[in-house]
Amino acid sequence: MANCGPRSRARPSCAGRILFFGKALCSSCHSGAYYTDNSTHNLQVERFYTPRMINGILATADGPIKTFPLRGIKDSPPVLPRRRLLTLEDTIEFFNLVLETRLSEAEKDDLLAFLDAL
DSSP, X not given: OOOOOGGGTTSXXXXXXXXXXXXXXXXXXXXXXXXXXXXXXXXXGXXXXXXXEETTEEEOOOOOEXXXXXXXXXXXXXXXXXXXXXXXXXXXXXXHHHTTOOOOHHHHHHHHHHHHHO
């Protein structure tokens, strides 16, 4: 990954790094050399849907999911259990909604540039 010093903040990957460790809240779970805390977290996504029957099974809360490592993530999407998010862009938008970070389109693009550089 490129060095992101004070003069390089204009580069999207450097701006994305600042977002990753700040406003986007990524580093609260994705830390360390492989960008994972190896823990499980309950994202409480049930607040976004009403439980219902699907193929005879009541679909309710997902419960906790394990934090996936981000090192080399551009080479191994999709992410999240059951391959629900097909692209990194989908994943960024998912966490933008779940964590209520209110990232702008430009900030999402910068964050994607940072993730692609890992």
